Amino acid sequence: MLQEADIGVGISGVEGMQAVMSSDIAIAQFRYLERLLLVHGHWCYSRISSMICYFFYKNITFGVTIFLYEAYTSFSAQPAYNDWFLSLFNVFFSSLPVIAVGVFDQDVSARFCYKFPLLYQEGVQNILFSWKRIIGWMFNGVISALAIFFLCKESLKHQLFDPNGKTAGWEVLGGTMYTCMVWVVNLQLALSISYFTWVQHIVIWGSIALWYIFLMIYGAMSPSFSTDAYMVFLEALAPAPSYWLTTLFVMIFSLIPYFIYKSVKMRFFPVYHQMIQWIRYEGHSNDAEFVEMVRQRSIRPTTVGYTARRAASVRREDRFYDQIHTDLVAF
Structure with missing residues (x-):
């Protein structure tokens, strides 16, 4: 068994x-089974669901920007990013924050998991890992990629990056896009976190800071090793105000759609754990009538397991007998 x-x-x-x-x-x-299922079971389901959805998001965002750049260059095989930028994105600049979420995030505290055992139904009903949610995160990744590429391209098209009047080359565009990418995917994760600890702060802001440190050190190496990234940050990007302004505006426009969606859903169409978060926020956790109302709103028919199969069987039997009754009456 x-x-x-x-x-x-x-x-x-x-x-x-x-x-x-x-x-x-x-x-x-x-007796430990209660905490294992109601607390750790719910936390693990929520964390793993968020991790996988976020992996879809950040990799689609990264990949779509590369595809858009290739289309912009008429598929000339000109890379959007430096080779080391491509290799280290999923290793250093976006990996630790999602690991921290998978280990430490808590959408609801253990006390509320005990108080509202129906939270466990989120996993049974597959609310947090449905195809609808996965596709939604993928669509969010496409939106972020479109914002990053087109805003960076248009904002740098006619900008001068040195006193000689030279405009931004592909290495400047790639560096700016990559900077926006690192900021957007890490801040997107910060928006989706429910429970912040010092570990999350360190890995999120540390990943962003690590990108700038790497860009300075890598760009200071010999041109034979750093290739097109040679001094690109110290001599081209950092002195240009448009680089910092572009990064700021791209972050805002990339994150606004998710922020609006999350705010509307949280306020008007909350799932069960979001209802409980509202209870805690508004101070109704000890209001028996309000708590019972939230419990009743959370009850939905199960979609998997023995209970769902039995309910479906009963419905089929009812339809069968109703059809027989209708035929007999007609006869």
Whole structure:
């Protein structure tokens, strides 16, 4: 039974350790099962769902900007970013924040998980990892990529980057786009975090700072190694006010759609954990009538498991008998 289950939970006791050895998770007493399911079960489902959706978002944002640049250059094989920029995006500049979310994020505290056990139904009903939510994050990535590419391209088209009157080259455009990319994907994650700790602050702001440090060190190396990134930050990007203004405006325009969507959904179409967040924010956590109203709003029919199959079977039987009754009456 444990081996056939998606996740097997074994309880160590006087019966022996065979069940524990065959299980994925072992607990010492049966009473620990409540916290395992209601608290850690909900947290893990929420964290993993957010992690996977965010991975779709940031990689689609990164990939679509490259595709748009290739289309802009008539598919001439001119790369949008330096080779090391491409290699290190998912290694140093956007990996640690999402790992921190997968470990530390809590949409609802443990106390409220106990108080509202129906939170566990978010996983049963697959609310946070549905195709609708995944496609929504992918669409958000496309919007961010469009904002990054077109705003950077248009804002730098006629800008002068040195006293000799030279306009921005492809290395300047690529560096600006990459800077906006690092800012946008990390701030997007910050907007989706429900529970901030010092770890999240360190990894989010540290990833952004690491990009600037890397760009300065890498650009100061010999041209044979840094190639087109040689002194691009110190001599071209950093002295130009348009570089910093473009980064600021791209961040704002890229994040506004998600911010508006999240605000509207949180206020008018909240899911269950968002209702509980409103309860905590407005101070109604001890109002029995208000809490019961939220519980009733959260109840939905299950879509997976034995209960859903049994309910579907009952509905089919009812339709079958209704059809027989209709035929007999007509006869």
